[in-house]
Amino acid sequence: MQWANAVVQGVILGGLYALLAAGLSLMFGVMRLVNLAHGALAIVAAYLGMVLVNKTGLPPFATLLIVVPVMALVGWVLQRTLLNTALNRQSLAPILVTFGLAVIIQNLLLEIFTADNQSIDVGSLAGASIQITPDIAVGVFPLITFIVGVLVIAGLQLYLAKTTTGRAMRATSDDREAAALMGIDHRNLYALATAIAIGLVGLAGVFLGVRTQFNPTFGDVTLIFAFEAVIIGGLGSLWGTLWGGIILGVAQVVGAQAFPSSGVLLGHIVFLLVLAFRPTGLFPKVVNG
Amino acid sequence: MALLEIENIDVFYGDVQAIFDVSLSIEEGQTLAVIGANGAGKSTLLKSIAGLCTPATGEIRFNGERINDVPPHRRVPLGIALTPEGRRIFPSLTLEENLLVGAHTKRSGYWNLSTLYETFPLLADRKSRLGTNASGGEQQAAAIARALMSNPRILLLDEVSLGLAPVVVEQIYAALPAIVEQGTTVLVVEQDVNQAMKVSDRVQCLLDGRTVLEGKPSELSRERIASAFFGI
16 A cells, blocks of 8 residues: 555656646747756746745735746746847757856855745645545645646647647747748747746746745756656657656655655656667657647 | 849858849739759749848849848738748648648638638648648648648749659649639749749749740740750
């Protein structure tokens, strides 16, 4: 029963990873851009949520109404200024630019908030849980996170598959020049994709900040877990990212059950095995309506 | 006034000059065929009109306005649509989705999904096929239909016949009268001289980036065309 519990908890944790990875997956899918500042931006959102809760007394979920639009705006501006320019240079430029951005953000956060661990207080919700069987209990907040993660992935998938703008994004991802011949301005479309992606990072960051303690350096490990979820699932595939998150979560929790203190390591090993034997991921890109 | 006027353009790819001092003019509703051998500069000419190449000198005017510096995505709303060389169908989209992307600029006009399925019956049966799985002929038909979805004033067709079986080429060219009938100006680039002569009001032959012959198909003898085409 311990093992069943570990799997359930792993799946639930995977929802958080999928939520964290959704924006990364979207940005890669639409513009082949690997955003190394992804984790750092998630931590910015966590701090933003914390400050809002502490200063204004807003309930944590209400802060999302501010954090998500603010982060989306940040994403839009980033893309219109730095990233569109970087994408027009050689392929290494976007990686270097976003890496630099991650370093700058992390140091700014250290400067403002120090290296102390922080968290966002959700009151009684933090400890609430639902008993599923006598041996398995699921935390209410992690369950909410999981559901939000699934909804975000499903929503994004639906957006790309069914809307005019989503279709234009897929077309631009296939062939940017041919898309221009259809009258599509990729710069606007990219800015919109990044706004959505970073808005979702804002959402994920607040959930992360409620779920665990964080500090400015936490962006690195966040990026790695999100990246692993995307790779395991298959680059550019959103459902793949959900499955990737779940597989990573289960590997970590079941791993910790088998070898206490080595759970995260097992997650990395699963990631490396996928990379070695299925480098395109377990669920390669199938994005169509 | 001509719908499209090109005046003495030079176009370069890096240091290599592809087009030398070429001029061209099409009246609205006319069909012009640009013919020439491989590397004559035909595709470059179309790319310059669509905005994918920028001439170093000379001027391109559409509807009387200079468009040299207008980026490609802004030329579509003006009424310029290119069916590019190699078709460039979006592989991860279905053929119908490819057509829908063609309507991005929302220019209104005769062409929409149903009129296009009428004109290209082979597309109607294959509309839910992914671009990547479509045959060459289906891709070519879809590429033309996709361009028409923007209800262009001028349709630029690049090497429609390339790599297709003669039967399929016939099928696709069979749609041309329906397009011209809507008042659309058509500029076709072809290596297949017979096909070009059949469909066009006027022919312009390029050789090594220069215009070497132009005139009405009825007034040009095969010998003159052959010598212009091959430069002999």
